[in-house]
Each structure stands twice: as structure tokens, then as C-alpha cells.
Amino acid sequence: MKLAIVYHSKDGHTKIIAECIRDGAAGVQGIDAVLIPTTDLPSHGDHEKDGGWKHMHDATTIIFGCPTFMGTVTAEFKQFMDHTGGIWHRQGWRDKLAAGFTNGAALSGDKLHCLDAFMTFACQHSMVWVSQGVFPSGTGDTRTNRLGAWTGMMAQSDGDKGPDVAPPAGDRETARLFGARVAKAALRWGPCHT
Numbered sequence: 001m002k003l004a005i006v007y008h009s010k011d012g013h014t015k016i017i018a019e020c021i022r023d024g025a026a027g028v029q030g031i032d033a034v035l036i037p038t039t040d041l042p043s044h045g046d047h048e049k050d051g052g053w054k055h056m057h058d059a060t061t062i063i064f065g066c067p068t069f070m071g072t073v074t075a076e077f078k079q080f081m082d083h084t085g086g087i088w089h090r091q092g093w094r095d096k097l098a099a100g101f102t103n104g105a106a107l108s109g110d111k112l113h114c115l116d117a118f119m120t121f122a123c124q125h126s127m128v129w130v131s132q133g134v135f136p137s138g139t140g141d142t143r144t145n146r147l148g149a150w151t152g153m154m155a156q157s158d159g160d161k162g163p164d165v166a167p168p169a170g171d172r173e174t175a176r177l178f179g180a181r182v183a184k185a186a187l188r189w190g191p192c193h194t
Contacts, residue, residue, distance in 0.1 A: 003034070003182070004036055007077075007101075021178055024177060028184055034055050062122075064118045071113050100153070104155075
């Protein structure tokens with residue numbers, strides 16, 4: 001079963017989270033997880049036949065992710081969202097599973113607004129949202145779901161640290177667990193789109 005992770009990363013921190021989600025999902029037997037950077041997507045043409053667009057079309061599940069920037073999704077991710085208008089009009093992603101993740105330099109930084117934007121976007125496409133589902137184990141850097149997110153996966157990366165050390169181990173593990181959760185949901189409930 002195919003699972004697509006479409007994401008935008010400015011400085012590499014969010015890419016690390018996307019890779020951890022992919023690793024968690026790919027660790028579930030029967031799941032083929034693929035990363036799709038928004039910067040690699042052709043913006044025009046027949047979306048369902050071009051590169052990453054085809055992967056999303058073929059997937060039963062799509063996970064959306066980007067940094068929280070100025071309290072919402074990045075301009076680059078919003079551009080991707082806007083390019084799905086034709087898919088929306090045909091309801092091409094109807095009943096696919098969806099989930100989302102975000103990363104930011106601040107502990108809060110209005111990350112929930114970014115996740116809500118992903119969820120609203122998924123609902124516009126008539127997709128079925130899968131929540132975080134990883135129980136918080138504390139607030140230290142090594143703890144899972146240390147930011148206490150439930151709508152989707154949240155990570156935090158100190159702005160003065162590179163992606164080799166930030167986000168911290170707990171956020172990376174949370175991302176792996178989140179990827180596995182979404183993959184298991186895909187096996188349980190997908191493929192159900194028509």
C-alpha cells in the first residue's frame with residue numbers, strides 16, 4: 001500500500017522529520033512510503049501523471065508537512081495546496097487518509113494553526129484525517145510528543161542549531177511513531193477511495 005509524504009523544508013529541519021515519518025511508516029509491513037518535496041513537483045500540467053503528483057494519486061494515504069512560518073504554512077507549501085484545485089474539483093483524493101506534521105523554532109509558535117490548515121485542506125479534499133496518537137511521555141528533549149500535540153505531529157528545532165542536532169531525539173522518535181501509526185491506519189482503513 002502506498003503512502004506519500006509531501007513536505008516543504010526551508011533549512012533541512014523539517015526534512016529530518018519527514019524522513020523519520022517515512023522510516024516509521026516503511027517499518028510497517030505492506031507499506032511503501034515515499035517522500036515528495038514540494039520543490040520537486042511540477043506546478044502545471046496533468047497533475048496525476050507527473051512525478052510526485054502521480055505518487056499522491058496512487059497513494060491511499062497522504063501526509064502533509066512544512067515548517068510553521070508566521071503562524072501558518074509556508075508560502076511554498078501554500079502554493080502546492082493551490083495547485084491541487086483541479087484535483088479538488090474532481091474530488092480525486094476523496095476518502096484517502098490524511099495526516100500532518102510541522103516544525104518550528106519556538107516551542108509554541110502557533111504550530112496548531114499550521115496543523116489546522118493541513119486538516120482543513122484535507123477536509124476540502126474530502127479526505128479522512130488521522131490524528132497524532134502518540135501519548136506524551138514528558139517535556140524533555142528525549143521525550144515523545146513533548147509538545148503535547150494531538151491534531152498532528154509537532155516538532156521543535158532551535159533556530160541556532162543545524163538539522164544534524166535539531167530537532168531533538170524525542171521529536172525524531174515521535175515522528176517515527178507517528179509514521180507507524182498512520183501506516184497502520186492505512187492498512188486498517190484503506191484503500192477506500194473510489
